[in-house]
Amino acid sequence: xxxxxxxxxxxxxxxxxxxxxxxxxxxxxxxxxxxxxxxxxxxxxxxxxxxxxxxxxxxxxxxxxxxxxxxxxxxxxxxxxxxxxxxxxxxxxxxxxxxxxxxxxxxxxxxxxxxxxxxxxxxxxxxxxxxxxxxxxxxxxxxxxxxxxxxxxxxxxxxxxxxxxxxxxxxxxxxxxxxxxxxxxxxxxxxxxxxxxxxxxxxxxxxxxxxxxxxxxxxxxxxxxxxxxxxxxxxxxxxxxxxxxxxxxxxxxxxxxxxxxxxxxxxxxxxxxxxxxxxxxxx
Amino acid sequence: xxxxxxxxxxxxxxxxxxxxxxxxxxxxxxxxxxxxxxxxxxxxxxxxxxxxxxxxxxxxxxxxxxxxxxxxxxxxxxxxxxxxxxxxxxxxxxxxxxxxxxxxxxxxxxxxxxxxxxxxxxxxxxxxxxxxxxxxxxxxxxxxxxxxxxxxxxxxxxxxxxxxxxxxxxxxxxxxxxxxxxxxxxxxxxxxxxxxxxxxxxxxxxxxxxxxxxxxxxxxxxxxxxxxxxxxxxxxxxxxxxxxxxxxxxxxxxxxxxxxxxxxx
Numbered sequence: 235x236x237x238x239x240x241x242x243x244x245x246x247x248x249x250x251x252x253x254x255x256x257x258x259x260x261x262x263x264x265x266x267x268x269x270x271x272x273x274x275x276x277x278x279x280x281x282x283x284x285x286x287x288x289x290x291x292x293x294x295x296x297x298x299x300x301x302x303x304x305x306x307x308x309x310x311x312x313x314x315x316x317x318x319x320x321x322x323x324x325x326x327x328x329x330x331x332x333x334x335x336x337x338x339x340x341x342x343x344x345x346x347x348x349x350x351x352x353x354x355x356x357x358x359x360x361x362x363x364x365x366x367x368x369x370x371x372x373x374x375x376x377x378x379x380x381x382x383x384x385x386x387x388x389x390x391x392x393x394x395x396x397x398x399x400x401x402x403x404x405x406x407x408x409x410x411x412x413x414x415x416x417x418x419x420x421x422x423x424x425x426x427x428x429x430x431x432x433x434x435x436x437x438x439x440x441x442x443x444x445x446x447x448x449x450x451x452x453x454x455x456x457x458x459x460x461x462x463x464x465x466x467x468x469x470x471x472x473x474x475x476x477x478x479x480x481x482x483x484x485x486x487x488x489x490x491x492x493x494x495x496x497x498x499x500x501x502x503x504x505x506x507x508x509x510x511x512x513x514x515x516x517x
Numbered sequence: 518x519x520x521x522x523x524x525x526x527x528x529x530x531x532x533x534x535x536x537x538x539x540x541x542x543x544x545x546x547x548x549x550x551x552x553x554x555x556x557x558x559x560x561x562x563x564x565x566x567x568x569x570x571x572x573x574x575x576x577x578x579x580x581x582x583x584x585x586x587x588x589x590x591x592x593x594x595x596x597x598x599x600x601x602x603x604x605x606x607x608x609x610x611x612x613x614x615x616x617x618x619x620x621x622x623x624x625x626x627x628x629x630x631x632x633x634x635x636x637x638x639x640x641x642x643x644x645x646x647x648x649x650x651x652x653x654x655x656x657x658x659x660x661x662x663x664x665x666x667x668x669x670x671x672x673x674x675x676x677x678x679x680x681x682x683x684x685x686x687x688x689x690x691x692x693x694x695x696x697x698x699x700x701x702x703x704x705x706x707x708x709x710x711x712x713x714x715x716x717x718x719x720x721x722x723x724x725x726x727x728x729x730x731x732x733x734x735x736x737x738x739x740x741x742x743x744x745x746x747x748x749x750x751x752x753x754x755x756x757x758x759x760x761x762x763x764x765x766x767x768x769x770x771x772x773x774x775x776x777x778x779x780x781x782x
Contacts, residue, residue, distance in 0.1 A: 250582055290697050311708055323701040331698040333723035347703030
């Protein structure tokens with residue numbers, strides 16, 4: 235699914251003392267099957283941008299085109315519901331959205347809302363719970379009895395079971411321990427290949443952006459200020475500093491070593507890869 | 518939808534009304550409410566409206582913004598107006614449709630009661646719009662202090678009030694987030710049959726309760742860790758100061774009350 239955002243502005247609470255322009259005349263594109271990163275300071279408009287994509291927020295002016303669907307200021311609810319079948323959002327701390335009696339029922343909630351039969355929804359739920367390595371002994375338990383990490387996985391399964399074509403992730407690893415963090419991010423990488431998903435990742439973690447994404451968009455004060463290939467933008471210290479963003483660790487390390495005469499080109503995607511390459515080089 | 522509501526909200530500012538002692542504002546509001554109930558003819562109701570407009574100007578609030586924010590109240594307003602329109606009898610008969618009549622007294626009463634309602638809501642809204650919830654509860658605590666003699670747990674009640682006020686915006690945000698999360702999962706509580714819509718509220722209410730209880734527990738622990746033991750010997754960071762303008766404000770409202778009393782029939 236190709237997403238095209240054309241000259242979109244979003245104003246919250248217009249004509250009140252609280253009026254606030256969250257996005258200002260944004261134009262950008264998200265192509266099918268790509269992995270995108272969206273970065274920027276808190277309050278730069280990242281989450282507004284993301285919510286535009288499935289009609290949680292409608293543009294004040296401009297159009298969001300998602301294949302043949304068009305989201306405008308006065309788009310009807312029916313159309314928005316259709317769009318939501320294809321675009322799944324995993325919000326920050328998705329475990330806060332669990333409510334059903336059992337884990338399995340909760341995962342089935344999304345697909346069934348989208349008109350999938352109960353049987354099919356169950357098959358999907360079982361499939362994605364297994365995919366996320368949730369212990370089958372937990373399927374019939376209350377989601378509120380699970381640990382934080384398990385709840386997160388169940389919530390994720392709930393979105394994946396809707397089988398969206400575009401997956402939007404808002405800080406999906408916030409509050410996870412390092413190994414769960416890696417596991418979750420690798421899962422997204424794998425799912426993208428297996429299901430040919432478009433993934434849009436909103437995060438503050440520059441390491442993740444560098445390791446996993448193909449392209450980045452940098453937002454500042456409601457504008458897209460940078461847009462391009464990840465390996466070009468995230469290795470450019472001057473650009474990142476302009477928007478008070480950090481260099482990814484592996485880039486910083488490579489730059490430091492370069493100053494000492496060790497040229498590493500291309501820069502590895504992660505510290506792990508870096509270590510592997512460094513050892514090969516020594517040998 | 519939730520964001521445009523201004524009932525109980527506070528807008529920081531620096532007008533005379535903002536700077537008044539919250540105790541004075543509470544007393545003035547109560548006095549004004551008494552005055553509202555004294556009005557009984559066109560002149561007195563008009564003077565009420567003028568007085569409220571005057572306070573809005575003093576508080577540097579935009580009347581249109583205030584009126585827009587009170588949309589929810591209008592449902593009540595229309596309802597009371599219609600009740601009076603159809604049920605209050607007297608004066609000349611304007612429409613006689615056999616099984617119901619509309620009489621002039623009904624329209625007059627409907628309009629007057631409507632104004633009365635709006636005045637009451639607007640004046641209390643001005644109070645909350647110009648007074649931070651914390652100073653409001655401080656004021657209530659101070660004013661209710663004498664009740665301590667009758668073993669009323671004044672401090673605890675005030676603390677409970679400020680905590681609940683403090684959490685209104687937090688819970689609103691939380692509700693907004695959960696609604697968005699569930700909408701993304703295809704939950705439809707905006708369309709469909711009433712039964713389906715009520716059913717669709719469950720996925721919102723349950724997570725909301727869970728997080729509210731979680732927050733309450735965290736809050737209780739945080740308070741205990743910081744040694745909170747209740748009101749005994751507790752001093753206050755913000756000390757309320759009664760100044761000349763507070764006394765003047767109360768005198769003005771009383772004078773206005775006398776005027777209305779004199780004008781009423």
